[in-house]
Every structure is written in structure tokens, then in C-alpha cells.
Amino acid sequence: MGLHTASTLTTSPLWIAAILAVSSTANAALYPPQYSQVVNSTLPGALPDLQNLFLPGTTPSESVQSSRCKVYPEDANWPSDAAWEALNKLTDNRLINKPAPQASVCYDGPLYDPDQCAQLTASWNISYTHYNDPVEMMSAITQGMTCMPPNVFDTHNCTRGGLPAYVINATKPEHVQLGVNFARNTGVRLVVKNTGHDFLGKSGGKDALSIWTHYFKSNEYIEKYEDENLKWSGPAFKAGVGVQAFEMYKFAHEHGHSVVGGEGETVGIMGGYIQGGGHSPLSSLYGTGADQVLSFDVVTSSGEFITANSTSNTEIFWAMRGGGGSTFGVATSVTVKAYPDHPTTAARFSFTSQTVGNETFWAGIRSYIDSFVPNADAGTYAYFTIGNNVWNGILTFTMTPFFAPNKTLDETKAILQPWFSELDRLGITFDPNITHFDNYYDAWRSSFPLEAVSKVNSTTGSRMFPRANFETTEKRDELLDNLRQSIDNNRFQVHFNIKAVDPLDTDNAVNPAWRNNILFSQQAVRWPVNGTAEEILKIRHDFQEGDMQRWRDITPGSGGYLAEADRLEPNFGIAFWGSKYEKLVELKRKFDPYDVFFATTSVGSERWKVESVNGLPNENGKLCRVDV
Ligand SMILES: Cc1cc2nc3c(=O)[nH]c(=O)nc-3n(C[C@H](O)[C@H](O)[C@H](O)COP(=O)(O)OP(=O)(O)OC[C@H]3O[C@@H](n4cnc5c(N)ncnc54)[C@H](O)[C@@H]3O)c2cc1C
Ligand SMILES: *[C@@H]1O[C@H](CO)[C@@H](O)[C@H](O)[C@H]1NC(C)=O
Ligand SMILES: *[C@@H]1O[C@H](CO)[C@@H](O)[C@H](O)[C@H]1NC(C)=O
Ligand SMILES: *[C@@H]1O[C@H](CO)[C@@H](O)[C@H](O)[C@H]1NC(C)=O
Ligand SMILES: *[C@@H]1O[C@H](CO)[C@@H](O)[C@H](O)[C@H]1NC(C)=O
Ligand SMILES: *[C@@H]1O[C@H](CO)[C@@H](O)[C@H](O)[C@H]1NC(C)=O
Ligand SMILES: *[C@@H]1O[C@H](CO)[C@@H](O)[C@H](O)[C@H]1NC(C)=O
Numbered sequence: 363m364g365l366h367t368a369s370t371l372t373t374s375p376l377w378i379a380a381i382l383a384v385s386s387t388a389n390a391a392l393y394p395p396q397y398s399q400v401v402n403s404t405l406p407g408a409l410p411d412l413q414n415l416f417l418p419g420t421t422p423s424e425s426v427q428s429s430r431c432k433v434y435p436e437d438a439n440w441p442s443d444a445a446w447e448a449l450n451k452l453t454d455n456r457l458i459n460k461p462a463p464q465a466s467v468c469y470d471g472p473l474y475d476p477d478q479c480a481q482l483t484a485s486w487n488i489s490y491t492h493y494n495d496p497v498e499m500m501s502a503i504t505q506g507m508t509c510m511p512p513n514v515f516d517t518h519n520c521t522r523g524g525l526p527a528y529v530i531n532a533t534k535p536e537h538v539q540l541g542v543n544f545a546r547n548t549g550v551r552l553v554v555k556n557t558g559h560d561f562l563g564k565s566g567g568k569d570a571l572s573i574w575t576h577y578f579k580s581n582e583y584i585e586k587y588e589d590e591n592l593k594w595s596g597p598a599f600k601a602g603v604g605v606q607a608f609e610m611y612k613f614a615h616e617h618g619h620s621v622v623g624g625e626g627e628t629v630g631i632m633g634g635y636i637q638g639g640g641h642s643p644l645s646s647l648y649g650t651g652a653d654q655v656l657s658f659d660v661v662t663s664s665g666e667f668i669t670a671n672s673t674s675n676t677e678i679f680w681a682m683r684g685g686g687g688s689t690f691g692v693a694t695s696v697t698v699k700a701y702p703d704h705p706t707t708a709a710r711f712s713f714t715s716q717t718v719g720n721e722t723f724w725a726g727i728r729s730y731i732d733s734f735v736p737n738a739d740a741g742t743y744a745y746f747t748i749g750n751n752v753w754n755g756i757l758t759f760t761m762t763p764f765f766a767p768n769k770t771l772d773e774t775k776a777i778l779q780p781w782f783s784e785l786d787r788l789g790i791t792f793d794p795n796i797t798h799f800d801n802y803y804d805a806w807r808s809s810f811p812l813e814a815v816s817k818v819n820s821t822t823g824s825r826m827f828p829r830a831n832f833e834t835t836e837k838r839d840e841l842l843d844n845l846r847q848s849i850d851n852n853r854f855q856v857h858f859n860i861k862a863v864d865p866l867d868t869d870n871a872v873n874p875a876w877r878n879n880i881l882f883s884q885q886a887v888r889w890p891v892n893g894t895a896e897e898i899l900k901i902r903h904d905f906q907e908g909d910m911q912r913w914r915d916i917t918p919g920s921g922g923y924l925a926e927a928d929r930l931e932p933n934f935g936i937a938f939w940g941s942k943y944e945k946l947v948e949l950k951r952k953f954d955p956y957d958v959f960f961a962t963t964s965v966g967s968e969r970w971k972v973e974s975v976n977g978l979p980n981e982n983g984k985l986c987r988v989d990v
């Protein structure tokens with residue numbers, strides 16, 4: 363379990379190499395005494411009074427442990443410039459100091475540039491604009507909306523809001539270890555950003571130290587990986603955690619394979635996605651993202667660099683497969699199962715209520731609901747939306763796409779036939795484009811939309827509708843009524859008809875609700891862009907108590923999905939992890955006793971709250987203990 367490579371020794375001061383060269387034993391307790399191996403005598407020379415900030419395995423000082431809030435720039439305990447400079451030196455000059463929000467180019471100041479602002483405005487709603495940025499999150503409302511392109515939303519001023527103060531642009535595990543040790547020892551808030559896709563803003567935090575994992579881009583094909591405990595003997599990929607969907611799928615395709623990952627092109631499928639469970643166009647065949655993991659390389663809260671797999675550090679391995687990101691450690695690489703590059707058939711089409719009226723439109727949706735169980739059981743995936751145009755009251759259903767991996771054109775048509783016949787009988791016109799591809803990669807590339815991000819006046823809640831909701835005609839009618847009522851309340855809906863059962867049935871921390879899922883559904887609440895904080899909060903609470911509660915009421919014992927959810931989800935621990943939550947909370951205590959890692963609605967996060975400046979649920983405020 364090597365902690366670092368020899369090359370570090372040539373680029374870092376000797377004493378830091380010594381700090382990092384802590385030997386470790388698999389499954390040993392993560393906190394002292396094994397760190398007694400790190401003695402000051404092995405840390406010669408430079409920066410003697412700062413050395414302790416970088417030591418692994420240390421227990422934070424009493425003042426850090428008892429401080430009501432994390433440490434902030436106005437506090438006496440905020441690290442000195444010299445301490446930040448030491449962190450910068452030790453991380454190979456990869457520390458970015460107060461990165462400016464991208465929209466700084468739109469506001470008075472040294473970065474003002476109208477041409478760049480126009481460009482940024484035009485591309486603001488696509489993910490490509492944000493993932494390359496060290497701090498920007500794709501959910502602008504969680505940043506606090508303190509610096510946006512004025513033509514998107516005029517913030518009148520540009521401040522960093524909920525964005526971090528410092529970012530380590532990490533490329534080696536050592537960079538991560540140093541950041542974790544520094545945060546633990548100083549009490550500065552730590553965040554981890556990969557791409558910034560998380561719906562809830564879990565990759566940001568005001569004046570935090572951020573570890574940016576985007577440039578962990580290595581990838582390696584392993585022809586045969588064997589692990590008896592996980593019942594796997596077959597091909598695998600060992601990927602850096604910064605590898606994104608579009609890169610991973612291409613690399614896998616080039617090696618004649620596919621992997622389970624999200625549909626969105628730029629999602630960090632080896633980062634937050636995989637640790638949070640993750641649903642995929644391949645889930646109906648192979649389960650969730652987390653079910654794919656064979657091994658993680660991880661920096662723990664104590665700053666130790668470990669391998670977590672079925673035989674080493676098995677509790678962390680269990681927890682990180684579904685327990686959520688930024689909770690048990692920072693992964694630097696992950697080894698996942700590889701599958702055949704299946705031939706795949708995809709279908710896209712839409713229909714509206716315009717000519718047929720609302721009743722017939724909903725009858726068309728109702729007839730589709732009858733197909734959900736057989737379609738998921740057949741290994742297919744469907745991603746569709748239902749929306750109401752507030753201006754003209756026209757309802758639209760969009761299939762974007764229906765996706766049938768390992769199915770021929772004829773097989774796919776046969777699967778869709780019962781529903782299509784009903785649509786025909788109802789007089790609903792639609793024109794499906796059903797295309798067969800000879801591999802998964804081309805099918806994926808050609809079939810999925812690039813979704814809009816960084817919305818300014820909406821947020822999304824989610825719920826899993828289990829098999830039980832489809833068992834009788836009455837249950838299927840009840841579901842339809844609930845979807846319809848939400849549409850009548852203007853809740854735009856995104857649905858996924860998928861199964862997410864691990865065919866090898868390995869135990870991990872994935873929300874058990876996924877195992878019964880047939881329909882995973884999201885609905886969005888909107889508010890007036892310029893509403894006051896009180897108005898917005900009221901609308902958001904009403905949404906949780908109304909439309910979201912109705913979905914919860916008809917799905918007792920089911921849950922929501924932690925990565926596509928609302929920060930206001932009540933009892934999020936039970937909603938996102940169900941019966942796994944108790945053990946996860948215990949493991950969080952054990953492996954991160956000082957809460958070095960925090961993300962909103964993550965395991966154990968009940969102990970802390972972001973005290974946001976406007977009272978809205980966002981990252982623009984101090985992170986403080988709840989019960990002090
Ligand atoms: C357009 C779009 C499409 C999406 N499509 C899908 C989909 O098809 N299926 C699906 O399941 N989800 C999907 N999602 C949701 C997505 O899975 C989550 O947003 C997920 O959190 C993204 O992970 P990330 O690492 O890219 O994002 P980030 O926001 O950077 O990170 C998410 C969380 O994970 C933590 N984290 C990231 N990397 C690490 C690491 N290496 N170690 C420890 N913690 C880490 C972060 O701290 C943060 O808490 C989509 C989201 C968007 C915006
Ligand atoms: C290292 O030295 C510092 C002060 O120089 C001291 O506070 C600390 O206890 C020492 N640590 C160990 C492990 O000896
Ligand atoms: C803009 O923000 C800065 C920093 O918070 C503040 O000092 C300044 O007064 C603000 N300006 C306006 C016009 O709101
Ligand atoms: C982060 O590091 C990568 C890899 O070294 C580099 O290409 C990139 O420019 C850096 N980004 C920033 C903002 O420093
Ligand atoms: C788990 O990782 C350890 C350390 O790298 C390794 O020795 C062991 O073989 C791995 N276990 C499996 C099942 O691969
Ligand atoms: C893919 O299809 C073939 C032929 O129908 C079948 O034998 C195989 O089991 C399928 N694979 C999966 C993972 O369903
Ligand atoms: C159908 O979809 C395929 C693949 O996306 C595309 O190449 C083709 O142009 C589409 N056909 C029509 C008629 O739109």
C-alpha cells in the first residue's frame with residue numbers, strides 16, 4: 363500500500379516526503395497510535411512551526427474540535443498567509459488563491475471584459491462551461507447567485523458567495539493528503555469538487571479549502587480482474603476519479619467494452635456519481651454505478667492513502683459504494699467492471715395534448731404506465747419528460763430516449779408495440795425514430811440530449827416508485843393521478859423507467875429503494891426569479907409539503923436519490939439510504955470522527971448547518987454546528 367511514488371521525493375521537500383511516508387496496515391484503526399511512526403525528527407528543516415498542519419493522523423486541537431463554526435477569514439485562527447503559502451509549495455504550486463467566479467468578466471473590476479461576458483452568457487446553461495472551472499457549480503442557486511451573467515440573472519455585483527477561498531488543483535494523492543491534513547488541523551472547511559454537477563451544491567462552500575479532482579484523468583484497461591468475494595472474474599477499468607462520462611465511454615469503446623455510468627455527457631461518473639449510487643442507461647441490466655466498484659484508492663480523513671476493496675479497509679469500501687461523496691474520504695481512482703459493447707436500439711419521439719386534449723393525453727401516459735414493469739424487466743431504460751406550457755396549457759411528453767441495450771430493432775419494436783397500439787387507438791400522433799446501433803457508445807452519443815444547467819429559479823425533488831406501485835390497476839391509476847396533479851401545479855417532470863438490481867447481489871451502501879425501483883421520478887418547483895427570500899422559502903416548503911409529500915405518501919418505505927434531490931428533503935438520511943443509514947452513520951463517526959468532510963444532506967451532516975446570509979438553502983454562509 364505505497365503512499366506515494368518515488369518521483370515525489372524529487373519534487374517535494376524531504377520532510378514532506380517523510381510526512382507522507384506513514385506506513386499503514388490494512389484494516390487497522392485509522393487514528394493513532396499507528397501514527398506514532400511520524401516523529402518530528404523525521405521532518406528536518408523548513409517551516410518548523412507550520413509542519414504540524416500537514417501531519418497525517420493528528421487529532422485536531424481542542425479549539426478546532428470545540429469551535430462552533432469552521433474557521434473563517436475574519437477569525438483569529440484563520441491560517442496565516444505563510445501557512446497557505448506552505449500548502450501551495452507542498453502541493454507543487456497547485457493552490458489557487460480566491461478563484462474568481464466566471465461571471466466576473468461581466469462586472470466592474472480588473473476582469474471586466476464585455477466580449478467574454480457575451481460568450482459566457484450564450485453558453486451559461488451548458489455543462490461544458492462549468493466543469494472546467496475550479497469552483498463553479500452547475501446549480502447556481504446553491505452558490506447563492508451572487509455573480510451571474512446579468513442577462514441570465516442580474517446580481518448587480520460579483521462576489522464569491524458560496525465558493526471556496528482556495529483550491530488545490532490536485533493531480534496526485536499527495537496533494538489530496540496535504541489538503542485533508544491542512545483542513546483537519548486548521549479547522550478550515552474542506553470541500554471536494556469534481557465537475558460540479560451535483561443538484562444540491564455539494565461541491566461548494568463559502569471560504570472553504572477545495573480539493574479539485576478534475577485532473578485525475580488516468581485510465582487503464584485490465585483484461586482480467588478477479589475478486590472472489592465480489593464474484594467478479596472479467597475485464598475492468600481503473601480510472602482516475604476525474605474521468606467523465608464522455609471520456610470513459612470512448613475509452614471503453616476503444617477497448618471493445620462499455621461501463622455503467624450516467625446518461626449526461628459531462629457527469630463525473632468516477633467521482634460523486636459512483637459513490638452516490640448512480641443510475642445508468644445500463645442499470646436495468648447491471649445495477650447501479652456503485653455496484654460496479656471493485657476497488658477504490660482513497661485518502662481518508664486522517665490523511666492516510668489506502669486501498670479500499672473487498673479484502674482491505676472493507677468498511678470504507680462498503681460505505682463508499684453508495685454512501686455518497688465527500689463523506690468517508692476522497693477517492694483518487696476507482697476500478698470498475700467492464701461489459702460488452704452491446705449493440706443497442708434507441709427510440710426518440712414526442713406527443714402533445716394540442717390536437718387530442720388533456721384527457722386523451724393522460725390516457726396515453728396511463729397506457730404507458732402498464733408497460734413499465736415488463737420494460738424494466740426486459741433490461742430497457744427510458745428517460746422521458748412531461749411538461750405543461752404555462753402560456754398555452756399544452757402538455758408535452760418527450761421520450762429522450764427509450765434505450766434498449768443488447769436488443770435488436772425487432773426486439774425493441776416488439777417491446778414498444780403494446781403501448782404504441784394504445785397510442786394509435788387513442789388517436790395520438792407521434793413519429794418515433796427507432797434506430798439500431800452496432801455498439802453502445804454510438805447509441806449513447808446519438809441519443810441523449812445535452813441538458814440545461816444553472817437554472818436560476820427552480821429546484822428538483824425526487825422519488826422512487828417501487829414495483830408495488832404497479833401491481834394493480836388501482837395503484838397504476840393512483841400514480842397517474844399524482845403525476846397529473848403535479849403537472850396541474852406546473853411541476854415539470856423528468857422520469858426514468860429503470861430497474862437497478864445488482865445481478866451479482868453484492869452488499870453495499872446503495873439505497874435499498876433502488877432495488878425495488880421501477881420508475882425514478884423528479885419534479886421541479888419554480889419561483890419568481892426576483893422573489894424575496896421569504897417568498898422563495900415558502901414556495902419551496904409548500905412544494906415539499908404538497909407535491910413531494912403526495913409522492914412520498916403513495917410510496918411508503920421507498921426513497922429519493924441523493925444526487926438528484928432537493929436540499930429540503932425531510933429526513934434525508936432515511937430517504938437517501940433507508941435501512942443502510944444507521945450503519946453509515948456509525949461508520950461516519952468511526953472514519954471521520956472530527957467531521958473533516960461535510961456536504962449538505964450527506965451521512966452525518968445533521969450535526970452541521972450552513973448559516974446562509976439570506977436564510978435560503980445554499981452554500982453562501984458559514985458552516986456551523988447545529989447543537990452548540
Ligand atoms: C446534466 C446532468 C445529468 C445527470 N445525469 C445523471 C445520470 O444519468 N445518472 C445519475 O445517477 N446522475 C446523474 N446526474 C447527477 C450526478 O450523478 C450527480 O450530480 C453527481 O453528484 C455528479 O458527480 P460529480 O463528481 O460529477 O459532481 P460534483 O458535484 O463535483 O460532486 C458531487 C459530490 O461528490 C463529491 N465528490 C466528487 N468526487 C469525489 C471524490 N473523488 N471523492 C470524494 N467525494 C467526491 C463532491 O464533494 C460532491 O459532494 C446528472 C446531473 C446533471 C447536472
Ligand atoms: C512536534 O513538534 C511540535 C512543536 O515543534 C510539538 O508540538 C509536537 O508535539 C511534536 N510532535 C511529535 C509527534 O513529537
Ligand atoms: C459589492 O460587493 C462588495 C463586496 O461584498 C461590497 O463591498 C460592495 O458594497 C457591493 N457593491 C454593491 C453595489 O452592492
Ligand atoms: C489545473 O491543472 C491542470 C493540469 O496540470 C492544468 O492543465 C490546468 O490549467 C490547471 N487549472 C488551473 C485553473 O490552474
Ligand atoms: C485489495 O487491495 C490490497 C492492497 O492493494 C491488495 O493486496 C489485495 O490483493 C486487494 N484485494 C483484492 C481482492 O483484489
Ligand atoms: C444479451 O443478449 C443475448 C442474446 O439475446 C443474451 O444471451 C445475453 O444474456 C444478453 N445479455 C444480457 C446482459 O442480458
Ligand atoms: C433518427 O435518428 C438517427 C440517430 O440519432 C439519426 O441519424 C437520423 O437522422 C434520425 N432520422 C430522422 C428521420 O430524423
Ligand SMILES: *[C@@H]1O[C@H](CO)[C@@H](O)[C@H](O)[C@H]1NC(C)=O
Nearest residue numbers: 484486487488812813814815
Ligand atoms: C440554453 O439557452 C439557449 C437560449 O438562451 C437555448 O437556445 C438553448 O437550447 C439552451 N441550451 C440547453 C442545453 O438547454
Ligand SMILES: *[C@@H]1O[C@H](CO)[C@@H](O)[C@H](O)[C@H]1NC(C)=O
Nearest residue numbers: 720750755756757849850851
Ligand atoms: C390542460 O392541463 C393544463 C395543465 O394543468 C392546463 O393548464 C390546461 O388549461 C388544460 N387544458 C384544458 C383545455 O383544460
Ligand SMILES: *[C@@H]1O[C@H](CO)[C@@H](O)[C@H](O)[C@H]1NC(C)=O
Nearest residue numbers: 514818819888889890891892
Ligand atoms: C424563471 O426564470 C426563467 C428564466 O430563467 C423565466 O423565463 C421564468 O419566467 C421564471 N419563472 C418565474 C416564475 O419567474
Ligand SMILES: *[C@@H]1O[C@H](CO)[C@@H](O)[C@H](O)[C@H]1NC(C)=O
Nearest residue numbers: 514515516890891892893894
Ligand atoms: C421581476 O423581474 C422582472 C424582470 O426581471 C420584472 O419584469 C418584474 O416586474 C419583477 N417583479 C417584481 C415583483 O419585482
